[in-house]
Amino acid sequence: MDVLATALPALGDAWALILQPVVLGYLILGVVMGLAVGVFPGLGGIAGLSLLLPFMFGMEPVLGLALMIGMVAVVPTSDTFASVLMGIPGSSASQATVLDGFPLAKKGQAARALSAAFTSSLFGGLMGALFLTVFILVARPLVLAFGLPEMLMITVLGLSMVAVLAGRVALKGLAAAGLGLLIGTIGEADAGGSLRMASYDIPYLTDGLKLVIVGLGIFAVPEIVSLLRQDRSIAKDAKLGAGWSEGVRDWFANKWLSLRCSLIGVVVGVIPGLGGSVVDWIAYGHAVQTTRDKSNFGKGEIRGVIGPESSNNAKEGGGLVPTLLFGIPGSGSMAIFIGAIALLGSGDIEVGPAMLRDNLDITYSIVWLLALANVVGTLLCIAASGGIAKLTTIRFTYLAPFLFMLISFAAFQSGQNFEDILALFVIGLIGIFLRRFDWSRPAFLIGFVLSNPVEKFSNQAFQIASFRFRKSFEEGMDYLFSPIVIVLIIVTVVSVVLGIRQAKTIMAEGDVQSGSKRAPMIFLLVIIAYIVAALINASMIPDYNLTDKIVPLVVGGISLACCLIMLVQMMVRPETDVIFADKEIFGEDADAPYGLWSTLGWFAALIVGTWFVGFILALIGFMISFLRVRAGASWSKTLILTACGVALMCVMAGALNRDFPPGLLQGAVDLPWPLN
Amino acid sequence: MTIKTLATTAAVLLAATSVSADVDLSGETVEWVIPFSETGGSAKWANFFAPLLSEQLPGNPTVVVKFMPGAGSTKGANWFQEQEHDEGTLLFGTSGSTQFPFLLGDPRVRYEYSDWVPVMASGTGGVAYLNPEDGAKFDGSANNLQDVDFIYGSQGATRLDLVPLLAWEMLGMNVEPVFGIKGRGDGRLMFERGEANIDYQTSSAYLGASADLVADGRAVAMMTWGALDEDGNIVRDPTFPDIPTFKEVCEATEGCETSGEAWDAWKAFFIAGFPVQKIAFLPAGTPDDVRDAYVAAFEAVRSADGFAERAAQQVGKYPVFVGPGAARATVAGTTVSDEAKAFVTNWLQEAYGVSLK
Structure with missing residues (x-):
């Protein structure tokens, strides 16, 4: 009752603070800015908040909070546009949405998918806030109960989703996840600083690959190239099937799924150090496991959209708990948020343990501003979804140059290096072949995303456990096998067993036919070659840095074993076997009027052009020649579209104070912005 | 900050360093590059000073903080080493994590502190x-x-x-x-x-x-x-x-x-690592008048009313060095004796197996 006695007045104060017209005005302003930034893949809350920071200094706290929260809250909502319409995962929070959202768009049901997603987001956001209002007062012991073994088990639970998403050949899915894990270890190890598959001569690789680039490369590039080759619109026959109201009804029919997934979102979001990368996969796995007829997953199942979208906004609310209670940011944007709060007003609001004691009203304002921002943002998004969904009816050849432009720019923003764009191209190539030979791309991405947590938590948990065991056997066992860990182990085992049984019916790439032996075999050999190289490289790390080599060795060994078994299978099985799945044999890709390499050549040309003359000049040349030659547009149309594209880039980069990749020309001559 | 104190400070500094009146950054955008991510202490430090600096620089340019994370700040510092003076619109912030690899002879370090022009330094405990x-x-x-x-x-x-x-x-x-x-x-x-x-x-x-x-x-x-x-x-x-x-x-x-x-x-x-933890630099080859303008601006920031209280909350109750003080602090923070270096290198190798070759 004590708790209630302090909470209720604070809650009342918070509402009194929020419900002022000027506060709501700032909130809406923030929401609109957040939507504008969030629609573009690769630019999320970090870019937007950095833009707001200079204005925060000395600002009235509640106004500043409204502005910032408005912006942060809608990013996981608005990046759904890119996931559903273009198959581009806008941020780590919307990776799983792509799996079923994009196929729905291809069926002409983009508006339905979008509005179902937005309604789920709204519900998730509100559930998150409601839950937090009570939970934040008692959250501290729970958060502290999640030690390293518990976090490791949550990560493993996320990894176990690979079982569901592995595709028809389980070994292939496992190998794809292993490859993702291995690629995630590239660069300087966190623990001992050893280099894995990198060299100080190529500084770019020492930092490892960024999630934005891998997400875009694995999902966006293959889809863009495939659609471009087929020369059609995203929605087949350029028709819009279902409207936005249907999506809202879909959500209502699945409200219990939405509720369960929002709870998953809040609870996983609360645990610091995990962030959003596992939440949507766990929610997706849950949606699959609780659906009776699983045959539609990967082909456009609305439950596959509602699950992850309910969880990712709820996660933002959950993520506030470690941020506010412990002063530990759950994500990059939360980190800036913490810094910005310190600038507000007289600078005496300090995020951290004292927050609940001294500023409970501000804490509640934050929680409920987040919920309100969700409502405002969702309503705006739903209103816009019908119109924006029309994009899917445009002939894709007109969209493609803009998408190449956007993903190149987004990739460059992740590290401000020319190599970012190059890495995007190389990962894109891997993505294209994974897709072609029906290797599970979601499994690869899950592996990549969880590579770092798996390595970090297992090493650290192992180290601490070994100290405990040194003290006494019981103490070590108590540390490793806490009740939470045991529950998580049971959940993981159940989900793997169920997952493997279901995997065969979930075909993320559709029904891919088999034909010749040669191409799938060459691809497998290339992968084996990389795994062997990574294994040799890891084994050369000296033994005192065992922490840096153990994970690449174990993961590489398992992946290699999978690949070798597959190699044997390929030798003995007939070429019609499912293991030889190849999209170029039969289906949309095989019938496409344009070849793979000539299409990819356009993207390569943009990159090469950037290397020589910088991004903007290369973009002008690329757009003009692409629209004239490939799309066969008239000169006037070509010039107007090119001008629009370049103007869009300049306005966006100018407003957010971002640079473009410079080329050799810029190294030799000084040019004015935006040409520099 | 009253106009009077600002004027006094400026006058004192004008007399002391004979700032040429040519430095005018109005309409310009000063980029303050931080070689860490948006989430760290250096980001907080730069974000705290940026708006204050903007108010005090001649012509009140917009000061924006840019982030260039990578290789524990080595990437950004290597980049800054390549930059040339350009109307004083570039500022760079380092921290202890930039200093230590430099001191320990990390093979990735391609930068040299003594080439740069320090204008402000602050510490922590x-x-x-x-x-x-x-x-x-x-x-x-x-x-x-x-x-x-x-x-x-x-x-x-x-x-x-x-x-x-x-x-x-x-x-x-x-x-x-x-x-x-x-x-x-x-x-x-x-x-x-x-x-x-x-x-x-x-x-x-x-x-x-x-x-x-x-x-x-x-x-x-x-x-x-x-x-x-x-x-x-x-x-x-x-x-x-x-x-x-x-x-x-x-x-x-x-x-x-x-x-x-x-x-x-x-x-x-x-x-x-601590008393001289974060330093703001202008690039190599910056003319003295630009340096003096920055020193004067940071001096005005530091002596403004209420600065000490805000700084105590944001960046800690520690001295902020400007001008010659910052230069002295930089020397102190970026030189260790060969014996100390040899001792630490050897200790890192023995205790943790870390080799900096």
């Missing part, structure tokens, strides 16, 4: 604390802590954590670092969860969160790293006058010496 159980055995010396197995969440032995790790080793304590955490906040959480039983935080983070733990009896403050007086002696940290310094604890502990090569090496790296 640090506090180490123990869990209550072992804290009860702490009596101002580490004599009763010799048999305890300590676990510490560390960002890496070659980073700022070098200073606490070496200090604990000199006290004869058995501290096992668990490497691979991403920030000191994660270390504190590990401590609160009971997985680690010793921790340290820089001053602002200690005040923000750990001080509460100490007040609630869930942690026991052990020692600060101290602060430097005018003559370069280690004295009590002004932010924490009640907590003994490492020097005092060392003196009280059997087998710990406040002289000799270990002590000299520790002190050298402490000076490089």
